[in-house]
Amino acid sequence: MQTEAISGFTPYQRFIIAILGLLQFTIVLDFMIISPLGDILMKSLDINTAQFGLIVSAYAFSAAISGIMAAGFADRFDRKKLLLFFYTGFLLGTVSCGMADSFTQLLAARIVTGLFGGVIGAVSLAIVADLFRPDQRGRVMSVIQMGFAGSQVLGIPLGLFLANRWTWHATFLMIAAFGLLIGLAVLLNMQPVTAHLDNRTDKNPLLHLWHTLLNKRYQTGFLATTFLPVGGFMLMPFGSAFIINNLLLTQEDLPLIFMLSGISSIIIMPMIGRLSDRVDRFKLFAAGSVLSMIMVLIYTHLPPVPLWLLIMVNMIMFMGIMSRIIPAVALNTSIPEMHDRGAYMSISASLQQMAGGVAAMAAGLIVFQPHPHSPIEHYPRLGWVVTTVVLVCIWLVYRVSLIVKQPATK
Template sequence: MEQTQAPIKFSPYQILVIALIALTQFSVVLDFMVMSPLGDLLIKTMRLSTDQFGYVVSAYAFSAGISGILTAGFADRFDRKKLLLFFYIGFIAGTLSCALAGSYEALIIARIVTGIFGGVIGSISMAIVTDLFLPQQRGRVMGFVQMGFGASQVLGIPISLYFANRLGWEAPFFIIVAFSAVVWLVMLLRLRPVNAHLMAPSMDTRKPLEHLWHTFRNREYRIGFLATALMSLGGFMMMPFGTAYAINNLGLTKEQMPTLFMISGISALIIMPVMGRLSDKMNKAYIFSVASVWLIIFAIIYTNLPPSALWLVATINTLMMMGVMGRVVPAVALNSSLPAMPDRGAFMAINTSLQQMAGGVAAAIAGKIVTQATPKSPLMHFDTVGYILSVVCIINIVMFFRVYRMVQSRAVR
């Protein structure tokens, strides 16, 4: 167990940075996560098959991953504030194109555009966190930043579903565009330049492709990349068809979906700061392992549930989401300690890209595994997805213990 240290307080400006990054993450996560609750509505409105819907989800993930790889070599050559503003405004434009899409093909293209810009935002944000906060603060920072996920479920998804059920599936994307525009403007006016990494001598001579290759060929970095990708691979397999499964298999109504997401989102808001504090005080690999085992247990239970009352579905879903979210904070905090400062932007870009591409692979695989005879029929083989997730989680535990040992070894050098 790691030695307990007194928590280091945040400065007022650091609190502002945390808030801005959390709000940015909220909008990007909401844009991606809202596809799952909109799944049943999109499948029925656009007459999509489960296979096609899997490709809609994958389109964002693959384009985000490829974009991150292509920009990784440049990620440490510019002021991180300027990069964040550029990609965030592109994300806003992409989200607007989603709202205006009138066909399956147009929606696929719009998701690709959104992914190209939105997929890089997370890595830039994490690089900013790593630059501006000490290792003893990062667990708490990650906990607050990752609360964007919970907030998207507590506020974003229920509100989005409310308007989607009344105004059409396009409404949530218009809401995200309006919200993100305000965040972008505040960021432009209040966020200071983040350019300390430009003072590193290596940044003056290393070309973008050389920098990218230097980062990727580092063996320790590659282990961190694989660990994060596996975490995403397991989690993304269940997500795209969550709403369709709840409605068509568990017997819930579309009017009950906002309540279901709100309950699980509240649990995420509670668990994230707790996990952040624990990650700053305890062995992050152990915390990740406990959360993973917890996830395995409730994922298997959830994917084998018969038609059930809302309270039971919400309870099992909430317990399962606690495992999902409980893994993210220690994993991100642990992985952030791997790269040296001159490599952080590239490392975070590659790491996020591989994570998103793994998510795209997972969504596409799930689309092949899960079948549905008609848009109103129960999903078949959803339990298989739960079993595959369990196996991936076990492998993932081993990988993050390797990351933990590398970080500890570097600390004592």
């Protein structure tokens, strides 16, 4: 399916898709692995749900700050150089996570990782928008987003194996080692991405940032992308603790759960990517949102269930999530003009991270765990909050779809 999804592209375009997908794999894995390691971290570092929510949100808040700071400069440099700069900092932050041995040290390391990692996604999206036509971007995003599924199929099970075999530190060191190889591939094989430099309008980076923020067409996109990740940030941090302490499964069950959920995403994403280039993207997003809401409510209200039933619920839920992300991201890349893409994507990413950080902190305050081995309380409340946010997001993405269909006005 993946081969079919990238048919019709040049060999170099296929390399770009592959390398951006691998970059996405490491970025997503670094962030996603926190959730399955959550139960281990809370017990080994002796921290509560609010502190763990702070660890998750620290990455998001620092990523948001760096994205805003980088937005004014994002369209003034070769995108390859920007990508290498921020990816190097991300890898150094990940190594710091692997060397942390206390709550304070891990919190500081997550802040450093977020400062650099939060900009990489925006730069990658700008590269996609520069190098691929609008009618190709759905397929491109479906393959790049396989980094999300790949982190579940390969990365999370391997990371949990390393954590169970040695310690959770080994998981972050593994991510950094693999990321070093990807960084070298970018350095040696990616060509400069500089077409946007011929279309710059503002000489002053701060003025460019200000003009991008004031663009009425862009503001609707900013609002929609702000709400898009909130549900995931609320559910994800305490997923492993919920599975172990509420559903009464074991730490050894987690790799299989995440792996099979990732496989379902790998199956569905190329299909969604092709559909996203052929049918109305908003309708596809709305259908995925409805499925997500249903499955989120089922998941958050589960009693102790057999492993196979939890896996089925997880697989269907992730199918719904992927059916939202791909068309929404494809729509979002069609909003900005070329000379604004870097700034627009950086601002969008920052707003997403900021919203995600607030959501993770809020989730840490909503749920409560009296003892590290006791059930997570109030988890069903998260399901209702997430459902409400998804409803709001449907309306906002509908407005984005109307803007994309209208020509930009000067």
